[in-house]
Amino acid sequence: MLSAQFGLRPISTIPAPCKICDGSADLYGVVDINRPCQTSHAHRAPLAGVPIYYRRCTACGFLFTDAFDDWSIDQFKTHIYNDGYEAVDPDYRVKRPTDNAAAVARFWAPHKATMRVLDFGGGNDVFCTSLRASGFAEAVTHDPMVPEHAAGPDGKFDLVTCFETLEHVPDPLATIGAIAACVAEPGAVFYSTLTQPDDFESQGMSWWYVAPRNGHISIYTKQALALAWHRFGFKTAPLNSGTHLAFRTLPPEWGLAEAPTAA
Helix, strand or coil: CHHHHCCCCCCCCCCEECCCCCCEEEEEEEEECCCCCCCCCCCCCCCCCCEEEEEEECCCCCEECCCCCCCCHHHHHHHCCCCCHHHHCCCCCCHHHHHHHHHHHHHHHHHHHHCEEEEECCCCCHHHHHHHHCCCCEEEEECCCCHHHCCCCCCCEEEEEEECCHHHCCCHHHHHHHHHCCEEEEEEEEEECCECCCCHHHHHHHCCCCCHHHCCCEEECHHHHHHHHHCCCCEEEECCCCEEEEECCCCHHHCCCCCCCCC
């Protein structure tokens, strides 16, 4: 079978424990491994004939696949983050990190001269290069997928950023725990990942963000994110459907009240 050739974990119809809350996660739906976020005919790659089954937790709503749980970093690079990846995510190299850096620079400008910033999952260092150029005291990229940035970060950071990364990880608690370990006290994590929309029950697997070709293998609800961060003593406050702030204690000089929506 093609699935075996890819080294995917065999599918089981038995409910599995949720990767966030250990609730019961039944099989929920299936898409082709080549399903991208861009679903128009102009961007759609041919079907590979390799089904990727997703499970959804009956307790917290977390949607995930365990198909890639046995993959190594090299397998992800071969089958997902390969030479064809930019076609399904054209903004990841320059536009997204540049735009994100501009937003962070605007918001934290009054504090940049003394801030240590870590970009977790930052890929090519474009984001941190921009922050350093705009006057931030220190901005460091960490990404295990990129050899020159794979070394573990040194010390604690006032701000850890993590943009469009959590949906890519097969072990979300391990990743969130690694991020949490880098945060100074006080300090915060400014991160982005889209949460399931209010009408997800009607959209289901047709929601555009469910896209294994883009590496989107962990799709969160607000509740699932809150539970995941709570495991490490953090609150998380959604700033909108895709951008969030996680923290134990916010630095008072930032002038941010702890949002009432924080969980």
